[in-house]
Amino acid sequence: MSIKVRYFASLKESIGRSEDILGLAGMATVGDVWRYANPNKALPDNTLAAVNMDYVELSSPVKDGDEVAFFPPVTGG
């Protein structure tokens, strides 16, 4: 029972990690995942979130085996 959490770009640099593997206990939503993984850091404004490589809201549910990602606004092209 676990989920993988990934971080990209400036957010990855600011928290100093590219990923976490977390037990699912106590986490119902994407917002819970951030708070559990980063208890001492508020989610920066404008952060985008994805579950299994699709954009989601922080209130979206998570389940066992999900890959959750947090990253800043995209700047490609």
Add this chain to the structure above:
Amino acid sequence: MDIKICSEAFDPWQEIQSHQHSVADIAGKFGATNIFIGTMRDFNEGDDVKGMTLEHYPGMTEKQLGKIVAEALQQWPVIDALVVHRVGDILPNEPIVLVAVWTSHRGDAFDASRYIMEALKSRAPFWKKELLESEVERWLVKNTDGYL
């Protein structure tokens, strides 16, 4: 339809030619090809820029680009489309992105390629980090609206 992520420099003109030759069944069917190429500048926000690193989210980038192209296909009668995007270390004057769209008539080619490009800018997970001449590194915070 083809979506490619390149970790090495690419030649957009070569990509267009090889794609067009590889899909022989579109020959004679298209009357319009619209091409957008984004190239790295050596300046940004008043600073000289000597290089850039483009990070992406492997898997999600391809998935989102696939959705964007599919949305364009639903809205316009697109015969074929090609999207190529660079990642990794990039130098000024190197192409970053290519969007090519083949349609029967020009209006659909203009509109569909614009849609793909604007959606790519706001939804495809790529992030640019600039290396300035002063050796300072900085992440781009957001994209511009596309006008000077």
